[in-house]
Amino acid sequence: MQFWIVQTLNSIAFGGLLFLLSSGFSLAFGLMRIPNLAHGGFFMLGAYFGAVISRNGGNFWLAMLGAGLGVGLIGILFERLILRRLAGNVQGQVLVTLGVSFIIADLCLMIFTGDPWTLPAPAELRPPIRVAGFAFPTFRLVVLAIALVVAVGLYFLMDRTRLGAMIRAGVDDMEMARGVGIPVSLLFTVVFSLGAVLAGLGGALGAPTLNAYPGLDSDMLPLALIVVILGGAGSLLGAFIGSFVVGFLYNFGIALFPDLAYFILFLPMVLVLVFMPQGLFGRVQS
Amino acid sequence: MNRILGVIVALAFVAVPLVIRNEFYLNLASQILIYALLAVSLNILLGYGGMVSLGHTAFLGLTSYAATLLVTWGSGQLSAAILAVLFSTACGALFGVLALRATGIGFLMITLALGQIVWGIAYRANTLTNGDNGLRFLARPQPFGFDIASAPNFYWFTLIVFAVALFFIHRLVRSPFGAALQGSRDQPRRMRALGHNVWMIQWLAFVFASFWGSVAGLLYVYYNLFISPHAISLQQSAEVLLMAILGGASSLTGPIVGAVIITIVKNVVSTYVDRWNSLLGAIFVVVIMFMPFGLVPGLRQLWARWSKPKAETKSEGAP
Numbered sequence: 001m002q003f004w005i006v007q008t009l010n011s012i013a014f015g016g017l018l019f020l021l022s023s024g025f026s027l028a029f030g031l032m033r034i035p036n037l038a039h040g041g042f043f044m045l046g047a048y049f050g051a052v053i054s055r056n057g058g059n060f061w062l063a064m065l066g067a068g069l070g071v072g073l074i075g076i077l078f079e080r081l082i083l084r085r086l087a088g089n090v091q092g093q094v095l096v097t098l099g100v101s102f103i104i105a106d107l108c109l110m111i112f113t114g115d116p117w118t119l120p121a122p123a124e125l126r127p128p129i130r131v132a133g134f135a136f137p138t139f140r141l142v143v144l145a146i147a148l149v150v151a152v153g154l155y156f157l158m159d160r161t162r163l164g165a166m167i168r169a170g171v172d173d174m175e176m177a178r179g180v181g182i183p184v185s186l187l188f189t190v191v192f193s194l195g196a197v198l199a200g201l202g203g204a205l206g207a208p209t210l211n212a213y214p215g216l217d218s219d220m221l222p223l224a225l226i227v228v229i230l231g232g233a234g235s236l237l238g239a240f241i242g243s244f245v246v247g248f249l250y251n252f253g254i255a256l257f258p259d260l261a262y263f264i265l266f267l268p269m270v271l272v273l274v275f276m277p278q279g280l281f282g283r284v285q286s
Numbered sequence: 287m288n289r290i291l292g293v294i295v296a297l298a299f300v301a302v303p304l305v306i307r308n309e310f311y312l313n314l315a316s317q318i319l320i321y322a323l324l325a326v327s328l329n330i331l332l333g334y335g336g337m338v339s340l341g342h343t344a345f346l347g348l349t350s351y352a353a354t355l356l357v358t359w360g361s362g363q364l365s366a367a368i369l370a371v372l373f374s375t376a377c378g379a380l381f382g383v384l385a386l387r388a389t390g391i392g393f394l395m396i397t398l399a400l401g402q403i404v405w406g407i408a409y410r411a412n413t414l415t416n417g418d419n420g421l422r423f424l425a426r427p428q429p430f431g432f433d434i435a436s437a438p439n440f441y442w443f444t445l446i447v448f449a450v451a452l453f454f455i456h457r458l459v460r461s462p463f464g465a466a467l468q469g470s471r472d473q474p475r476r477m478r479a480l481g482h483n484v485w486m487i488q489w490l491a492f493v494f495a496s497f498w499g500s501v502a503g504l505l506y507v508y509y510n511l512f513i514s515p516h517a518i519s520l521q522q523s524a525e526v527l528l529m530a531i532l533g534g535a536s537s538l539t540g541p542i543v544g545a546v547i548i549t550i551v552k553n554v555v556s557t558y559v560d561r562w563n564s565l566l567g568a569i570f571v572v573v574i575m576f577m578p579f580g581l582v583p584g585l586r587q588l589w590a591r592w593s594k595p596k597a598e599t600k601s602e603g604a605p
Contacts (some may be wrong), residue, residue: 035395085575090391091338092574095531098340098524099570106563218520222402225395259413262406266399273387273396 005134007255008248013140013209015247016147020202021220022227023154023239024195030171030234031184031191033090037097038078040221041104042196046071046203047212048108051117060122060208067204068197075196079189087185101217109214119207143205150198151240158236167191171234223250226269232279242279299445303438312437313509318549319444320505323451325529325541327498332527333535334459335491336471337385338394340523341401344381345496347408347518348374349503354421354513355414363427371500378496382489401523408515420514423507434508444505451498456538458494467491525552525566532573534580543582 025039036042049070050063058066078100086092121139128135158164169177170184178184203212210216227246231238249268253261272279302315324346331337352370357363385396408415415421426434434443458464469477470484477484507513516522525548533544551569555562577584 034391082571082575089578091394092578094338094391094394095527095574096571099567099574102521102524102563102567102570106561106567110561110564222399225399229395229399259411262403262410266403266406269399270384273384 002134003255006137007251009136009140011248011251012244013137013144013247014251015244016144017202017206018223018227018243018247019147019151019240020198020205022224022231022243023151023236024191024198025224026228026231026233026235026239027158027167027171028192028195029228031167031174032083032093032188034083034093034097035225035228035233036192036195037094037221038101038104039097039195039199039224040217040219041101041108042071042075042199043203043206043220044108044212044217045074045104046200047119047207047210047216048112048117048203049200050204050207051119051212054119055117060119063119064201064204068201071200071203072193072197075193076189078196079192083192084185084188101221105214105217108217112212112214114214116211116213117207118211119204121208139208143209146201146205150201151236154236163187163190223265226265229269229279230272235279238279296449300442303441309437312441314549314553316437316441316444316509317553318546319441319448320502320509321526321529321549322542322545323448323505324499324502324526325533325545326452326455326538327495327502328526329530329535329538329541330455330459330467330491330495330498332530333537333540334464334467334471335488337488337492338527339385339397339495340394340520340527341381341397341399341404342495342499342526343518343522344401344404345374345378345499346503346506346522347404347513347515348377349500350423350507350513350517351408351415351421353504353507354423357424358421364429367427367504371497371504374500374503375493375497378500379489379493381496382492386485386489386492398520398523401518401520405515405518405520408518415515418515420512420516423511423513426508426511440509444509447501447505451501452538455494455498459538463487463490521563521566524570528566528570528573530580532569532577532580534582534584536579536583540580540582544580547581 021039021043025036029035046067049067050060053063053066054060082096082100083093086096125139125142127138129138129141130136156164158168166177166182167187167190169180169182170187174184203216223246227239227242230245231240231242245268246265249265250261253264257264303312306312306315324342328339328342331339331342349370352373353366356366356369361369381397381400384400385393388396409417411417426440428434429443432439432443434440459467466477466482466487470482470487474484477487506517510517529544529548530541531544532547533542534540548569551565552562555565573580
């Protein structure tokens, strides 16, 4: 019983982490029409940045903030200096993000070496909460809470603000949005760096459970891809539901059928592709 | 002119083991041919079909693993080779059905995901694939009694397979089917209006590409006598893609030139420093930003500009 409850909780918490990873990825994909293949690298950078800040005496929340801002800055630079020059060349843009992801992975290996870096969870969150005889890991609940706050915040941003309306217009019909005077190229930078900030935050939040290690990027990127294929690019709701579905499949897959975990993960993606190629909540016509 | 150049290049390829006595460099040449075949097969999709696949090394892996397992389980070399290629091509047919549900970036993402599935199975299914440690292939076969254990003989064997493959791929892209494939790349709607089944054309191209990719996989496992998940990682797929883009995806020579350059740079760099992946990423970024059409078309343009004045004087003198 304890096994099922803890695994369920872990799955939900991991789903929250995946939402931080994939919501920005999905929005940028919906708006710019490109999957940022360096997004896993951004997540890994967030984990390393957090670990570095914490090792130099910063507390966990400072580490989280620093990771988000640091990765966000890298996102702005990347979009402004490289992606922008390839505007209109979608295929080139994707391949450039892939090239950058290799550079990030290799530089991290060079700077942080092959040994994993830990980012300890804040001391006050380490003792588990006990309810009805079951121990719940407090930190994972906090991760989930933060993810939910971010989800609500993103929902208000997208649904209730002028900026959100402009982003939605760009996702639905970019030509028309440009035509009515929406500064779409500025939105590109905003959304892309927002995605980077969220990935960085997610990386720092994930570091206490996952650690920062070489290969973290290529472990996380396929998960973000699956979330977006399941949920549909550019859909916040799709990213939200997709994250928790993938969180469950991944966690239980690894716990129950370690040999087939990957297969279990990709199977629903294949089914969705075959029957609903737009994703469950997709808005973008491919 | 082109024909003479072609014959010279072909003779040079045949003569490699006579000139290069050093086993290391000879093996490097074999490696180049294997990757060139992989890049050329990928280029059926990339250059002629306009479909960017990030999972092409999956076929290398499927063939290598299948051949290794079959031989380990006691099958003969020939039947193992045929079955492995068939199995991998059949997987290619299935992958094609899935990937062609989407076009453009969607296609790229699905091939990436499928490639990762194959990698994940190789990496995680320990009982079958021995996980990260990989599998050992028992020994190189002796096709028609021809011993390919030594480096020069293996090179010639690889060259023969490569030449046959290149001939067939050349015929394929020059055939009406090749024209239809390029038409489907440039004007899918017009092709449909003309009564072509665009989906079928692209799917067949996918199957052809996976078949020749599988043949390259067979050569790979014969060469290395070893297969591990490392050979089919996303990095490797991206490397093969880079070979085709760097050399120029619009021709058959482009990917070959790309394979030569990337394989040599990789081997040279790896002997001195550990930072091959950074360099790979940097080459990727630079090539895509500044040389989107690749080296071969770029050099051809230069050649045309250089030889143009001559051509003009000729045409003036002719009448």
